[in-house]
Amino acid sequence: MWKSASRRYLGQESWPRAKRKVPCSAGGILEQHLIAEQIKKFLAQQFPATKNVGNEEPLLKNGLIDSLGILEVVTFLEKTFGFTITDEELLPENFESVRCLCVFVEQKRNGSGRG
Secondary structure (H helix, E strand, C coil): CHHHHHHHHCCCCCCCCCCCCCCCCCCCHHHHHHHHHHHHHHHHHHCHHHCCCCCCCCCCCCCCCCHHHHHHHHHHHHHHHCCCCCHHHCCHHHCCCHHHHHHHHHHHHCCCCCC
């Protein structure tokens, strides 16, 4: 009853129902969150200093991961997300933060890696 009363009050007897799907495919908010969680879990296990790292915190600049650590991250990403990272894609900006790693993973899964 409240809904119909409020519609009449606003002069709209029948509002159109939204036909919108929640994004869950590549690039969707849910998938971004899941990718970030997987990356954070791996980082925390392999590099204890990253245990409470934020999505924007610089991993390389802050010394949380070194060049050997990048190789471990590369192996993890390839095995976990099923793609190959080329030498040209081993750029600091792809590994700068958890957010950058997530963007890189999404681009690779969509066939448009940075590099």
